[in-house]
Amino acid sequence: MLKNILILLLSAALAALLLMRPGVQPVQIAESAPVLPVPAPSVPEPPPPVPSPVIPEASPPPHPITTLLNEARVNAAMAGAAIGFCLINAKGETVLAEDADIAFIPASSLKTLTTATALEILGPDFRFTTELKSTSPIKGGVIQGDLVISGGGDPMLSIDDLKAWAADLKQRGLVRVTGGIRADASLFPGSLYGDFWNWGDIGNGYGSGVAGLNLNHNRYIIVFRAGAALGSPASILGTDVEIPGVAWNNEVTTGAPDSGDGVVIHGGETTSAIHLRGTVPLGAAKFQVTGAVPDPAGLAAHQFRRALQAVGIQVGVGSASTAPAGNSLLQHTSPPLIEIITSIHASSDNHETECVFRMLGVKAAKPSAEVIREHWKPRGLEFIGLRMEDGCGLARADFIRPFDLARLQLLAGKGPQGPAYKASLLSRDGLRWKGGAMSGVRTSTGYVTGKSGAEFCYAFMVNHYADGKAVSELSKRVMDAMLGL
Numbered sequence: 220m221l222k223n224i225l226i227l228l229l230s231a232a233l234a235a236l237l238l239m240r241p242g243v244q245p246v247q248i249a250e251s252a253p254v255l256p257v258p259a260p261s262v263p264e265p266p267p268p269v270p271s272p273v274i275p276e277a278s279p280p281p282h283p284i285t286t287l288l289n290e291a292r293v294n295a296a297m298a299g300a301a302i303g304f305c306l307i308n309a310k311g312e313t314v315l316a317e318d319a320d321i322a323f324i325p326a327s328s329l330k331t332l333t334t335a336t337a338l339e340i341l342g343p344d345f346r347f348t349t350e351l352k353s354t355s356p357i358k359g360g361v362i363q364g365d366l367v368i369s370g371g372g373d374p375m376l377s378i379d380d381l382k383a384w385a386a387d388l389k390q391r392g393l394v395r396v397t398g399g400i401r402a403d404a405s406l407f408p409g410s411l412y413g414d415f416w417n418w419g420d421i422g423n424g425y426g427s428g429v430a431g432l433n434l435n436h437n438r439y440i441i442v443f444r445a446g447a448a449l450g451s452p453a454s455i456l457g458t459d460v461e462i463p464g465v466a467w468n469n470e471v472t473t474g475a476p477d478s479g480d481g482v483v484i485h486g487g488e489t490t491s492a493i494h495l496r497g498t499v500p501l502g503a504a505k506f507q508v509t510g511a512v513p514d515p516a517g518l519a520a521h522q523f524r525r526a527l528q529a530v531g532i533q534v535g536v537g538s539a540s541t542a543p544a545g546n547s548l549l550q551h552t553s554p555p556l557i558e559i560i561t562s563i564h565a566s567s568d569n570h571e572t573e574c575v576f577r578m579l580g581v582k583a584a585k586p587s588a589e590v591i592r593e594h595w596k597p598r599g600l601e602f603i604g605l606r607m608e609d610g611c612g613l614a615r616a617d618f619i620r621p622f623d624l625a626r627l628q629l630l631a632g633k634g635p636q637g638p639a640y641k642a643s644l645l646s647r648d649g650l651r652w653k654g655g656a657m658s659g660v661r662t663s664t665g666y667v668t669g670k671s672g673a674e675f676c677y678a679f680m681v682n683h684y685a686d687g688k689a690v691s692e693l694s695k696r697v698m699d700a701m702l703g704l
Contacts, residue, residue: 233682235558236601244300250280251329259553260670269500272544273277273542279467282315283700283703284304284306284315284317284522284697284701285315285317286692287626287695287696287697288302288304288317288697289701291689291693294689296685296686296688296689297681297684297685297686297689297690297693298685299445299683299684299685300681300682300683300684300685300690301318301321301323301680301681301682301683302317302680302681303317303318303319303321303323303620303621303678303679303680303681304316304317304318304319304621304669304679304697305620305622305625305626305677305678306442306625306675306677306681306701307619307625307626307629307675307676307677307678308589308630308673308674308675309629309673309674309675311629312357313622314675316622318620318621319620319621319622319625319678320603320604320620320622321604321618321620321621322605322606322618322619322620323603323620323621323662323680323682324615324617324618324660324680324682325612325617325618325619325624325655325660325662325680326612326655326656326657326660326662327567327569327611327612327653327654327655327656327662328366328610328612328624328653328654328655328657328662328663328664328678328680329609329610329612329619330563330564330567330572330590330611330612330653330655331564331609331624331627331628331653331664332591332607332610332619332624333572333575333576333579333591333610333611334481334560334563334564334572334575334640334643335627335631335634335636335640336471336579336590336591336594336595337560337575337576337578337579337605337684338556338557338560338631338636338639338640339631339634339635339636339675340579340582340583340590340594340682341556341575341578341579341582342556342636343555343556343557343560343636343639344555344556344557345555345556346373346552346553346554346555346556346572347370347371347372347373347375347552347553347578348550348551348552348553349368349370349371349373349380349432349546349550349551349552350368350369350371350547350549350550350551351366351367351368351369351370351384351543351547351548351549351550351551351616352366352367352369352398352545352546352548353365353366353367353544353548354367354398354540354542354543354544354545354546355512355546356546357391357392357393357548360392360393360394360395361393361394361396361397362393362395362396362398363393363397363398363477364396364397364398364540364542365396365398365399365400365401365493365540365542365544366396366398366399366400366401366523366534366543366548367401367402367403368400368401368403368432368519368520368523369403369432369544370402370403370405370406370430370431370432370433370516370519370666371403371406371431372406372407372431372433372574372577372578372581373433373551373553373574374429374433374436374553374559374571374573374574374575375553375559375571376432376433376435376502376551376553376567377434377435378434378435378460378522378526380551381434381519381522381523381526382526382529383551384523384526384534384549384551385523385526385527385529386530386531387489388527388532388548388549389434389530389531389532389688390396390581393532394531394616395532395534396527396532396533396534396535397535398535398540399520399524399534399535400456400520400523400524400527400534401430401520401540401544402432402516402517402518402519402520403432403516404430404431404432404515405431405433406432406581407429407430407431407574407577407581410428411428411429411430411437411486411488411515411608412426412429412488413573413608413613414608414613414614415524415608415609415614415616415617416560416609416613416614417615418485419483419485421486421487421511422483422484422485422486422487422493422494422507422510423483423484423510423511424436424438424439424508424509424510424511424512425509425569425611425613426511426515426569426613427511427512427569427570428488428511428512428570429570429573429574430515431516431579432515432516432519433515433519434518434519434522435460435512435518435575436513436568436570437511437512437515437518437570438509438510438511438512438570439459439460439462439509439510439512440458440459440460440505440507440509440510441455441458441484441495441507441508441509441510442455442456442457442459442507442508443455443456443482443499443505443506443507443508444456444503444504444505444506445473445499445500445501445502445504445506446472446473446501447473447630448473448501449473449474449475450472450473451472451473452469452471452473453469453471453472453473453499453506454469455467455469455495456505460518460522461521461522461525462512462513462518463517463521464491464514465490465491465492465493465499465513465653466491466492466493467493467495468492468493468494468495468498469495470494470495471495471496471497471498471499472497472498473498473499473500473501474498474499474500474501474683475500475501476500476501476502477500478499478500478501479500480499480506480508481497481499482495482496482497482498482499482508482512483496483497484496484508484593485509486510486511487513488512488513488514489513489514489517490513491513493510493513517636517704520691525671529570537702542630544649553555553559555692556575556600556641557643559571559575560575560640560643561642561643562654563575564643564644564645564653565645567653567654567655569611569612572610572611573609573610573611575610576609576610576611577610579591579610587607587610588607588608590606592605595627595630598630600623600626600627600630601623602616602619602623603620603623604619604620604623605618605619605620605623606618606619607619612655613657615657615660621678621679622647622678623678624678624680625664625676625677625678626676627658627664628665628666628676628677628678629676632666632676641666644665644666645665648702649667649668649669649702650665650666650667650698650702651665651666651667652664652665653665658683659682659683659684660681660682661680661681661684661687661690661691661694662678662679662680662681663677663678663679663694663698664677664678664679665677667698667701667702667704668702669701669702669703669704670703670704671704673704675701675704677701678696679697681693681694682690
């Protein structure tokens with residue numbers, strides 16, 4: 220018991236010492252402390268659900284035409300070729316564009332830019348007019364002075380039209396012209412040829428020049444006879460029309476029997492020497508090649524003189540007179556423009572197209588290419604990258620994007636002359652188109668109606684290829700793919 224008393228005394232003394240330390244407060248002990256509730260044991264929350272793996276949606280398969288073009292790009296036969304394509308639906312939405320924003324050489328597909336614009340500006344009923352005037356009236360069967368043919372840029376004027384004039388004058392009693400025949404070709408100023416037409420083009424019929432006065436498309440046919448053996452000289456048999464003032468330098472030889480037309484004609488504006496080079500096939504007795512007249516106005520004056528003489532009207536040896544031709548005798552009008560444009564789309568005639576192209580500039584008194592740009596700009600067609608050195612596409616310096624060429628078709632088809640324009644294009648099996656081709660260039664543009672009945676506008680352009688057969692096969696497959704849409 221003594222032990223317990225000693226423990227209590229020690230405990231009391233220790234407590235007193237602690238209370239004597241500075242800063243230590245006595246602890247107040249409640250008489251009865253509240254009883255805190257005992258928390259219930261916590262239940263762990265369930266783990267969050269594991270998300271299902273995200274499976275990416277499968278990419279849509281490439282467009283069938285994209286597949287065709289991709290295959291062509293890795294085809295060894297088309298190595299280095301540039302391929303562009305654009306497809307636009309009837310709402311103006313781009314369905315497919317493959318390098319469609321790159322400018323390509325269009326060849327004759329560029330003609331649609333000229334024809335579509337001319338239909339809207341000049342109108343489908345526009346006609347070119349050629350007028351026959353004289354420096355004095357017919358008196359007593361005589362014209363004291365000159366006859367003047369005033370050209371109106373007509374690409375369709377023919378020798379038969381001049382013969383009809385001669386017959387008409389004969390019927391009106393004309394027997395003599397004291398002066399000569401003058402030809403006024405000043406309506407289209409400048410060169411007969413585009414500045415960027417090739418030297419190898421301008422002597423050949425497809426590259427015939429463009430003047431304010433044209434005759435027979437400013438072309439002639441020259442006929443050759445092949446030599447007796449390969450490599451032997453070919454002889455000239457003659458031409459279908461007389462080309463005045465020209466000397467022929469014939470270097471044409473005889474080629475293989477199946478070699479076709481290998482003749483290249485080198486001429487030039489108002490030249491007096493025409494060079495004939497290349498080959499005609501062995502065995503050809505009368506092989507025809509078309510050349511370009513070097514002086515269209517001179518040809519017209521010469522042929523009209525001959526037509527007058529053929530009906531008995533005498534014509535003076537010539538005249539250097541500059542007297543004004545104030546007497547209008549006769550007029551000749553071309554077919555309506557829509558017929559000329561239909562001919563352009565069917566035959567891809569460069570001469571006809573250039574006459575239409577230049578007339579656009581004459582009517583507006585500004586460069587023809589500028590007229591075309593300004594016409595389509597208010598409808599949202601800006602022609603980015605367009606270079607238009609001519610209206611027909613013969614110049615390799617012409618460039619246009621597939622997107623702009625396809626969009627032109629859309630706007631032209633929906634424009635005021637849309638039905639006439641569409642009807643003027645070549646047509647087959649749901650396709651309406653204008654094609655273009657030259658060495659290393661193949662293009663096509665127009666409209667396609669797929670098997671769904673929907674109509675699309677398109678432009679397909681291939682440049683810089685070496686294998687024409689491979690391009691022809693690709694073109695056919697692309698057209699078939701469009702028809703399947």
